Amino acid sequence: MRLLVLNPNTTDAVTQMLLAAARPTVAPGTVLTGLTAPRGVPYIASRSEAQLAGALTLEMLAEHQGDHDAAIIAAFGDPGLLPARELFDLPVLGMAEAAMLTACTLGQRFSIVTFTTTMANWYQDTVDAYRLSGRCAGIRARSLPFTAIENVQAEMEQAIVALACEAVEEDGADVVILGGAPLAGMAPRLRAQVPVPVVDPIVAAVKMAEGLVTLAPRKPVRGRFSRPPAKPTTGLSPALAARIEHRDAAQ
Amino acid sequence: MRLLVLNPNTTDAVTQMLLAAARPTVAPGTVLTGLTAPRGVPYIASRSEAQLAGALTLEMLAEHQGDHDAAIIAAFGDPGLLPARELFDLPVLGMAEAAMLTACTLGQRFSIVTFTTTMANWYQDTVDAYRLSGRCAGIRARSLPFTAIENVQAEMEQAIVALACEAVEEDGADVVILGGAPLAGMAPRLRAQVPVPVVDPIVAAVKMAEGLVTLAPRKPVRGRFSRPPAKPTTGLSPALAARIEHRDAAQ
Amino acid sequence: MRLLVLNPNTTDAVTQMLLAAARPTVAPGTVLTGLTAPRGVPYIASRSEAQLAGALTLEMLAEHQGDHDAAIIAAFGDPGLLPARELFDLPVLGMAEAAMLTACTLGQRFSIVTFTTTMANWYQDTVDAYRLSGRCAGIRARSLPFTAIENVQAEMEQAIVALACEAVEEDGADVVILGGAPLAGMAPRLRAQVPVPVVDPIVAAVKMAEGLVTLAPRKPVRGRFSRPPAKPTTGLSPALAARIEHRDAAQ
Amino acid sequence: MRLLVLNPNTTDAVTQMLLAAARPTVAPGTVLTGLTAPRGVPYIASRSEAQLAGALTLEMLAEHQGDHDAAIIAAFGDPGLLPARELFDLPVLGMAEAAMLTACTLGQRFSIVTFTTTMANWYQDTVDAYRLSGRCAGIRARSLPFTAIENVQAEMEQAIVALACEAVEEDGADVVILGGAPLAGMAPRLRAQVPVPVVDPIVAAVKMAEGLVTLAPRKPVRGRFSRPPAKPTTGLSPALAARIEHRDAAQ
Amino acid sequence: MRLLVLNPNTTDAVTQMLLAAARPTVAPGTVLTGLTAPRGVPYIASRSEAQLAGALTLEMLAEHQGDHDAAIIAAFGDPGLLPARELFDLPVLGMAEAAMLTACTLGQRFSIVTFTTTMANWYQDTVDAYRLSGRCAGIRARSLPFTAIENVQAEMEQAIVALACEAVEEDGADVVILGGAPLAGMAPRLRAQVPVPVVDPIVAAVKMAEGLVTLAPRKPVRGRFSRPPAKPTTGLSPALAARIEHRDAAQ
Amino acid sequence: MRLLVLNPNTTDAVTQMLLAAARPTVAPGTVLTGLTAPRGVPYIASRSEAQLAGALTLEMLAEHQGDHDAAIIAAFGDPGLLPARELFDLPVLGMAEAAMLTACTLGQRFSIVTFTTTMANWYQDTVDAYRLSGRCAGIRARSLPFTAIENVQAEMEQAIVALACEAVEEDGADVVILGGAPLAGMAPRLRAQVPVPVVDPIVAAVKMAEGLVTLAPRKPVRGRFSRPPAKPTTGLSPALAARIEHRDAAQ
Missing domain, CATH: 3.40.50.12500 (Rossmann fold)
Structure with missing residues (x-):
């Protein structure tokens, strides 16, 4: 296909x-x-x-x-x-939709982590439009400087891990979704550092x-x-x- | 201004x-x-x-x-x-937003009536996006033929009255909103025929x-x-x- | 009129x-x-x-x-x-109703700030009764002493600003409503100190x-x-x- | 006591x-x-x-x-x-509160039946205020003439039974609550005629x-x-x- | 009986x-x-x-x-x-159900406190299944070691009081429910230490x-x-x- | 795998x-x-x-x-x-979960159709437990006699089509889910008779x-x-x- x-x-x-x-x-x-x-x-x-x-x-x-x-x-x-x-x-x-629906099979509540706070507003609209807010533990974002959009992963790995762990410990997330196309392919590298499943939206x-x-x-x-x-x-x-x-x- | x-x-x-x-x-x-x-x-x-x-x-x-x-x-x-x-x-x-918020001061639940069923899907999205579904008694639409968009009012007055009355009697609407710009200015003519307030969105x-x-x-x-x-x-x-x-x- | x-x-x-x-x-x-x-x-x-x-x-x-x-x-x-x-x-x-509905045209979520914690309970009932809790980021109150009800504004301006800023930063408020008739007329003075719109209920x-x-x-x-x-x-x-x-x- | x-x-x-x-x-x-x-x-x-x-x-x-x-x-x-x-x-x-909470132990969704439609509006406010609308299948009322408030039971038994049965068959009620003090004491007489439990609020x-x-x-x-x-x-x-x-x- | x-x-x-x-x-x-x-x-x-x-x-x-x-x-x-x-x-x-419904007559929002965090997940399912999450201020748990299930009360009284007080001050609980059969009979001893009613589920x-x-x-x-x-x-x-x-x- | x-x-x-x-x-x-x-x-x-x-x-x-x-x-x-x-x-x-999540990618609201009314109660619990009731247009069931559980499909095809069409026309379903393992494999035969997508849960x-x-x-x-x-x-x-x-x- x-x-x-x-x-x-x-x-x-x-x-x-x-x-x-x-x-x-x-x-x-x-x-x-x-x-x-x-x-x-x-x-x-x-x-x-x-x-x-x-x-x-x-x-x-x-x-x-x-x-x-x-x-x-x-x-x-x-x-x-x-x-x-x-x-x-x-x-x-x-x-986003595929990641959230897939996350629903891995836990009761997912969190989305991303790398700019402006995006978080938009993502929240998306969660609401899909009527999945009852399954969403929150959206965590931190706006950090990056040199180019294609470098986000390399420059922000530790920040993303920190956000994911906060989502688990403070918001009660059972699953973490990596929000934003620039994070594609990053999930396997986070596996050992985040205590819950991490979903890569493009794969989902x-x-x-x-x-x-x-x-x-x-x-x-x-x-x-x-x-x-x-x-x-x-x-x-x-x-x-x-x-x-x-x-x-x-x- | x-x-x-x-x-x-x-x-x-x-x-x-x-x-x-x-x-x-x-x-x-x-x-x-x-x-x-x-x-x-x-x-x-x-x-x-x-x-x-x-x-x-x-x-x-x-x-x-x-x-x-x-x-x-x-x-x-x-x-x-x-x-x-x-x-x-x-x-x-x-x-739409102004009409709904204004309607909230006239009743607990408003209904939207309109003249094509396709529109109803879109309007429902709008109600949901504003998180006002708890105030909405429903959206009633009937797709009837009309000769031109500017003739909708003249050709559909009785159909709109019928929808409004159904909204009141069957859905429990306290207020009726006329959905769709082509219905602008029609509210006063409906006053005697609809038993609850009718809101004209452009005025609101x-x-x-x-x-x-x-x-x-x-x-x-x-x-x-x-x-x-x-x-x-x-x-x-x-x-x-x-x-x-x-x-x-x-x- | x-x-x-x-x-x-x-x-x-x-x-x-x-x-x-x-x-x-x-x-x-x-x-x-x-x-x-x-x-x-x-x-x-x-x-x-x-x-x-x-x-x-x-x-x-x-x-x-x-x-x-x-x-x-x-x-x-x-x-x-x-x-x-x-x-x-x-x-x-x-x-309260007019302020909340007006706030809905200025942001997705409003917060109410007020000057006694007892009031906050009552205000929450009001938000719920209007089915607007999906639009409310929270109610923030602090009970501080005041010499007379008509002196609340003068004596509490900094406390009200602080509550408003907490509502924005911690609760995610897009708009702040000044709750309580004794705060009428105060909104313009807060404009430069609060980073989001402030609604004066009597004006609304x-x-x-x-x-x-x-x-x-x-x-x-x-x-x-x-x-x-x-x-x-x-x-x-x-x-x-x-x-x-x-x-x-x-x- | x-x-x-x-x-x-x-x-x-x-x-x-x-x-x-x-x-x-x-x-x-x-x-x-x-x-x-x-x-x-x-x-x-x-x-x-x-x-x-x-x-x-x-x-x-x-x-x-x-x-x-x-x-x-x-x-x-x-x-x-x-x-x-x-x-x-x-x-x-x-x-009302006691009847609803008791009904929650007898079914997932209760209905309230009563004998004037005006009351239904007020009762709905009550259900909402208690945040029990997720447990309420509906409120059914029919305004019928009665000679005096103390004669409501005698004159309306069949109407109340009919409303209760409609609540069960059409609204999916698991339990029926008799709304309104003038219906006190009526529940035992309805037992054989209504296919689900009937709650008398004063007893509850x-x-x-x-x-x-x-x-x-x-x-x-x-x-x-x-x-x-x-x-x-x-x-x-x-x-x-x-x-x-x-x-x-x-x- | x-x-x-x-x-x-x-x-x-x-x-x-x-x-x-x-x-x-x-x-x-x-x-x-x-x-x-x-x-x-x-x-x-x-x-x-x-x-x-x-x-x-x-x-x-x-x-x-x-x-x-x-x-x-x-x-x-x-x-x-x-x-x-x-x-x-x-x-x-x-x-659990009886305690929550009883708590609803004592406040608008109840909290459940318990002594292992694993239980909190299960209890949350219960609150949701009863559609009472709109009445629940939260579930607070802390996993502390205990020597035997029948000693939980004696060994954890101060921890339970602390959780109850956090539920009141931080989560806005109006009532506290003691979650878990091993806490049966403990409520009277907490009365003076917790500023809101405490419900013992077996009594409820x-x-x-x-x-x-x-x-x-x-x-x-x-x-x-x-x-x-x-x-x-x-x-x-x-x-x-x-x-x-x-x-x-x-x- | x-x-x-x-x-x-x-x-x-x-x-x-x-x-x-x-x-x-x-x-x-x-x-x-x-x-x-x-x-x-x-x-x-x-x-x-x-x-x-x-x-x-x-x-x-x-x-x-x-x-x-x-x-x-x-x-x-x-x-x-x-x-x-x-x-x-x-x-x-x-x-059930996989079918509902898959249906969420095909429409805003799904309906479940099934062949015994008792099942509908259980299925509703499932929808609620997954917090997907905001995506569910309803559950339609009709209890009809069947000779054996493995004959349900053959004996009930027209009844299932009728339920599916009612779900679309009366409940507003965008997608229909065939509820119940005995309906596995039936979806392709319904394709021409039901005006919206039909999801087979085992395939999903x-x-x-x-x-x-x-x-x-x-x-x-x-x-x-x-x-x-x-x-x-x-x-x-x-x-x-x-x-x-x-x-x-x-x-």
């Missing part, structure tokens, strides 16, 4: 990190394609940036979804996830995507994720306009 | 309906400016359309907010409201906007609505890029 | 403070009338005192509401608010009252705020008895 | 019905005293009437509590219950009161039910003023 | 402590029978142990319930309570059991606690098999 | 149905082992049966888990799931189990799923006693 790993940030190095973390975990026969946003910000850290990234996600999906069996929105916080699920026919997964998303493709759910024609009726559009990208106007081939 | 009535739809006739409904209700000295979206869809009725409209709202606000004391996002469902509050300094209100939003301008709240520098740190951008509209990069004058 | 500012405490100096804080904020044409309770306690700080004050509020409203377009129950905690809304035809607002209530009078909602004849059926009474004040027995003129 | 059965209505016949239903169920040595409100309404059916009755309850308790080990506020809806618990030292129980309250007196809990000096600090009063009844001003003997 | 005090632990000394604490509080005519588990663990402190104990509880009840009017599952955490209520006809109470359970027997609720034939249809079984204890297969006498 | 499919019922035909439904969906290299309960009931349909089955699950896991990478408790309702996760080191999944569980084994989470040594301290036991099965007493080899 073919899975689209759609990074709604403009930093291709992050896309490559995500693919590097995910590829060793796929089942035989699964192929991952990376895609990096053509415009926007180098990393999404606020709700206004997520609003823009979500719109861009729809545009990117409209253009690239055709060749894939499922798509993964590869920014923790899942910009555009629910709208994408409504608009498109293929299964679409988000790293890829494994849930494989599961969904196997389940082969039909596109709903009723309910909250049925496709909206056709609507005229003005000034949108060609592929997105075609999708919204029901002029695209693959319905 | 000057209030920006920002319609994130492309239908200027709806903008004019909103202004016509609101102007008789403003306090002496309040001036309303209308603004219609330059691209997008003629009316927003789904979450994917709202995702795009929210991004456009940020772009429109970046360009036009400078001359105003407050802005109203004039599509029920409030696309881009929370991101706009985060990104900009002036008070920003949404019609304008009156709350006047209140907020009078309160003159400071822009927070802490918490969920403080401005995100400066961030480089690629390919965004000039005014929006300037705002995100902290290159705009009015910070 | 004429708004009744009904203070259910016996301290007329507090009534005057409330009027002094509110008058500069009214729209042209709005007239405020003050009314101080003829019996009870000098300031309400507990639920038993609020129970008595709420009954007195109904009695005062029965006697004085006739000349007004709306009424504001001017004790934070809103004694008698929901019963008053049920029993009378004019819009009735509470300072007056602006929402103006909005409601403009909206001109009908008295419901169905639902939780419809008028109760006529009932015989024994030993109540004449105006209140007349209202409950449906013998009053203005129904 | 001596239990005060305080009826905050003015109908002595209801007080006698309550005592008649409760007396056969007390433990050896328990003595019940009845007390009927000297003013107010013949039966409380709305939140405004409950506000007044709650204030009267405090006044009646201040005068009569001295000779008792515990008090029961004998109107379903419990007017003044939480304020009374705050203000007085002896255990105070409410019929008396048995819980006996339990509390046996437990002999101390009056809290911290928390939400500690006694408020002394406060000057104006115009209150002598016993109530003495209690609030801390001039009463029995603290 | 005859009440069965069923201890699902194997420590008979704890059964005797429970009986010793409860006997002085029963009404004239109430007889308590103790029963200790024939297999399992000496004290239940985890959810896996509770799973086993709950199954054993059903087996013990099937064998011994016949001679009793009600049964009390005498391990805080109530292993098997809801299944027992479903399967058997007599009222069945749990110490016995008093509620007396109340239920007096109420004489019918066994439901509808809803969540009606008896499951007959089912063949393999390899279960004779009395339990008879009950599940509907071969027992007393249906 | 090796996955244990543990059926806590005594009906081996159901175990075979589960394996038949799951085997076509596993990734290359995954091997499924079936295990049927040696005692208990032929199918679990109530909470008392689930209590017994959960205890048996622990016993079966203690004996058989050693050869496997993960285990699936293959009765919808997941008897013993959380205790098993606490007690053992390998990942343990439940069919197997795919999530593969994902978890790939993630290779560590056994927590802190939090709610850390292993309980060693405890002496009496009368338990040898393997289970060894596990609880920490005498087993593979810790």
